[in-house]
Each structure stands twice: as structure tokens, then as C-alpha cells.
Amino acid sequence: MVKTVVRQIHLWLGLLSGLLVFIIAITGAIYTFQEEIQDAMKDYRFTAVQQTPVKLPSDLLPIAENELPGKKVHSIQYSTASRSVEALFYSAEKGNDYYYIVYLNPYSGEVLGVENVATSFFRIILDGHMYLWLPRNIGAPVVLIATLVFLVMVISGIVLWWPKQRKNAKQRLSFQWRSSTSVKRKTWDLHAVIGFYASWVALIFIITGLVWVLPGFANGFHKAMGGEKSMLYHEPVSIKDSSKAFQDPLDLLFIKEWERRHAFKSIELHPVETDSSSIVVVTNELEGTYWKSNYRYFNQYSLKELPVTHIWGEYNDATAADKVLRMNYDIHVGAIGGFAGKMAAFLFSLMIASLPVTGFLIWWRR
Structure with missing residues (x-):
């Protein structure tokens, strides 16, 4: 009786939210290796190492601001000897919002490239992941609701997968394709087996995602772990002298x-x-x-x-x-585990993206 109710909840919530979950998961997978892909495609992110001293911020800031008249540098970042200096221009002011990066040779001050981050490919992917390409005030709540619905889907899926008898668990941990050539059975296995393994990682994605977008949840999560400091970022005031x-x-x-x-x-x-x-x-x-x-x-x-x-x-x-x-962001994108962690995040995101597809096919073929 309980599983019958859970199955109906799982089914109808899945049909209602499946497309949104697919978009969020597939854009998350694409975004995982955004740094590595950009490094491979944008040579202006690198510069030849020289034995001369790097330019000071006061030398580089005017050069960067000359590339974008009327805009002020928000931050300037020096990295390893072979990387360009990044002068970041950012404003969230309504009607005057922008996001640019000017790449500079740290040794000569030469402008190597100017990137409009707001219109870049990976920014578009991130907007899909966080807002479904809707206006932020609409997309953010929709993604939040979809995430909470997916949380119910994950929990209900685990309940449905869990066998009554422990001896049957082994069969549900692997594909049983040798015993059946049925497309229906294979689709079911793809959904159930992949869903079981992906569910545990999905819970990490969900929790870290909620921490990112819900300050109240993040604060409660922090306090539950014994945190006492404020999570609200603010810069201290400089007393004028x-x-x-x-x-x-x-x-x-x-x-x-x-x-x-x-x-x-x-x-x-x-x-x-x-x-x-x-x-x-x-x-x-x-x-x-x-x-x-x-x-x-x-x-x-x-x-x-x-x-x-x-x-x-x-x-x-x-x-x-x-x-x-x-660590929240680094955990969410898998970077906390280095390249292996990112690869795991990428593969599990693809697995999660497959679940609405196989779930829909199971329903359709019934």
C-alpha cells in the first residue's frame, strides 16, 4: 500500500518536473569542465614566462580601463607565471549591469583579450542551470521548486528500489540483460539501476545547490554543524584619515x-x-x-x-x-576532488539527466 502511493507520487512528479530536471542536470554536466575547456580554446588566458618583474596594479589598471571606457575594475588577479593577469569588470546595478574580463600580459601590460562574460557560452549554460534561461526573478523560484520536487523524487525512488528481502538487492544493483532481451526490461534497468547509484550523488548536488540559493537553508545547515559565525559577506569600513x-x-x-x-x-x-x-x-x-x-x-x-x-x-x-x-561550490562542481572529482560530477550529472528520459519511456510504453 505504501509503495503504491509512493509510486504514484514518483510517477506524476516525474512527469511534471522531468524536463526541468533534464535541463538542470545536462547544463550542470556541460559546466563542470568550463575552466579546462576555456583554457584549451582561449590562448589569451596564457602568456610566455619572462624573467622580468610583473607590472604593478597601478600600471595595469589604467590599461584595462582604457579598453572599457566608463567602467571601473572590480578586481585584478595575478596567477601563476604562465597565466595572464585578469582585470574583472562587474556591476549588478539595474540598467548598468555588465561583466567583462580584460586579459593582460603581466610583464608588458599588453592587452591579450577582452571577454564579455555576460554573453559567453558558459554564462549562457550557467543561466540555464540556475534560471532555465528565464528572467532571474522567475527562473530562480522555478529552479528551486524543481530542485525540491527532485528531492522528493530521489527519496521516493530509493524507497521504490529497496527490496523487501535483502537477497533480492544484489539483482537490483546490476543490469539483468542476459536473462531478458526485452526493450522494456532494459529500459527499466537503466532507470532503476542508474537511478539507485545516481541518487546518492544527487542528494549531494541538491544539498549544495540549496546552500547556494537559499540563505536560510545555508544558515541552518551551518549552525547544525556547529557554526557560529555569520555567513553574510560584508567588507569592513575604512575610517577616513x-x-x-x-x-x-x-x-x-x-x-x-x-x-x-x-x-x-x-x-x-x-x-x-x-x-x-x-x-x-x-x-x-x-x-x-x-x-x-x-x-x-x-x-x-x-x-x-x-x-x-x-x-x-x-x-x-x-x-x-x-x-x-x-567548500560548497567546489563540492557542487566536483572540483574538490580534482580532475577525478570533476569527471565523477560530469558522469553522475549525465546519469541524472537520463532518469527523466528512461522514466518517461517506462510510462509511455505502459
């Missing part, structure tokens, strides 16, 4: 950090936007992930380091609960 103003504070902080560049793979600096902004300096110990980044904030006048009470501070100050939340 013109008597201590430096001419090029970004350069001074860069030089200080660059002296210990053996300790990190990239350094990102955020120029101030107002007279009360702090200067943000982000150093990342790893390449390809973000969770181990150190976020530091400095008074733009005195260059005194400013403390923060949220989780986006120095990595060594983060608790276990803080680190899990900082």
Missing part, C-alpha cells in the same frame, strides 16, 4: 603579498569603490578550487588589517563548519 593616505595603497599591499608568492597560486586585489571601502586581498593556496582562499581586508588609508566576524576571512581562522560551507 587623509593624513595617512597612501598614493598607491594597492601596489603596497601587492608588493607585500607578492614577496611570499610561493605560498599561494593566485592573488586577487579589489580597488576601493568609495572613500569608506576597505581594500580586499584574496590569496588562494590552490589552483582550480576556492575553499582554501584567504580573505583579508585593509583600511585604505592606514593599510591596517581589519577583522571580520563572518566566515569569509582567513582560512586558518575557519572552523570545521565554516570550511564545509566554504
Whole structure:
């Protein structure tokens, strides 16, 4: 009786949400290797290593801003010796939103490429994954509902798969195609067997996705793990003191950090936007992930380091609960496990995308 009800729930929710789940899963699979694909296709992301010193931020910022008149650099990132410097231009202001990256030769300042990220292929893929290519205020709630429905689908699918007798479990863990040539049986196996294995990874995708889009869920998840700090990112205020103003504070902080560049793979600096902004300096110990980044904030006048009470501070100050939340994006895309982790995320995303297809075929052939 219970399984009959669960089966009906699984069926009708699947028919209603199948197309959305397919789009979310397939776009997630495509997005997984976006960094690797862009590195392979865009040679301006790299530069020849030279034995000369790299240019300072004060040298590169005017060059980058000259490429995009009327726009200001949001951040500038130096990576490994063979990578271009990235000057990122970003604004979410209504009616004046944009997202560009200007790639610069760190040794000469030459502009190697300008990319409009907002219209790039992988941005379009990401918009499909997060908003189904709908306006954000419509697409985001629809994706959230689809995700919650898929959570019910995953749980109900596990319930339906689970055998009454343990001895029958082995048969449900592998394809039973030798005993039957029926297309119907093969379709059923594709749905049930793949669905069982994919369900456990799908739960990770769902939880990390909900953490990403639902601040309330993320906060509750963080507290349940013992987290005490705020998850809300904010930059501390710089107390104005013109008597201590430096001419090029970004350069001074860069030089200080660059002296210990053996300790990190990239350094990102955020120029101030107002007279009360702090200067943000982000150093990342790893390449390809973000969770181990150190976020530091400095008074733009005195260059005194400013403390923060949220989780986006120095990595060594983060608790276990803080680190899990900082890992969220890297877990979601599989980057936490390196190339193998990304490959797993890619394959499981494809497996998840296949479930609405095989589920529909099972229903159709009935």
C-alpha cells in the first residue's frame, strides 16, 4: 500500500518536473569542465614566462580601463607565471549591469583579450542551470521548486528500489540483460539501476545547490554543524584619515603579498569603490578550487588589517563548519576532488539527466 502511493507520487512528479530536471542536470554536466575547456580554446588566458618583474596594479589598471571606457575594475588577479593577469569588470546595478574580463600580459601590460562574460557560452549554460534561461526573478523560484520536487523524487525512488528481502538487492544493483532481451526490461534497468547509484550523488548536488540559493537553508545547515559565525559577506569600513593616505595603497599591499608568492597560486586585489571601502586581498593556496582562499581586508588609508566576524576571512581562522560551507561550490562542481572529482560530477550529472528520459519511456510504453 505504501509503495503504491509512493509510486504514484514518483510517477506524476516525474512527469511534471522531468524536463526541468533534464535541463538542470545536462547544463550542470556541460559546466563542470568550463575552466579546462576555456583554457584549451582561449590562448589569451596564457602568456610566455619572462624573467622580468610583473607590472604593478597601478600600471595595469589604467590599461584595462582604457579598453572599457566608463567602467571601473572590480578586481585584478595575478596567477601563476604562465597565466595572464585578469582585470574583472562587474556591476549588478539595474540598467548598468555588465561583466567583462580584460586579459593582460603581466610583464608588458599588453592587452591579450577582452571577454564579455555576460554573453559567453558558459554564462549562457550557467543561466540555464540556475534560471532555465528565464528572467532571474522567475527562473530562480522555478529552479528551486524543481530542485525540491527532485528531492522528493530521489527519496521516493530509493524507497521504490529497496527490496523487501535483502537477497533480492544484489539483482537490483546490476543490469539483468542476459536473462531478458526485452526493450522494456532494459529500459527499466537503466532507470532503476542508474537511478539507485545516481541518487546518492544527487542528494549531494541538491544539498549544495540549496546552500547556494537559499540563505536560510545555508544558515541552518551551518549552525547544525556547529557554526557560529555569520555567513553574510560584508567588507569592513575604512575610517577616513587623509593624513595617512597612501598614493598607491594597492601596489603596497601587492608588493607585500607578492614577496611570499610561493605560498599561494593566485592573488586577487579589489580597488576601493568609495572613500569608506576597505581594500580586499584574496590569496588562494590552490589552483582550480576556492575553499582554501584567504580573505583579508585593509583600511585604505592606514593599510591596517581589519577583522571580520563572518566566515569569509582567513582560512586558518575557519572552523570545521565554516570550511564545509566554504567548500560548497567546489563540492557542487566536483572540483574538490580534482580532475577525478570533476569527471565523477560530469558522469553522475549525465546519469541524472537520463532518469527523466528512461522514466518517461517506462510510462509511455505502459
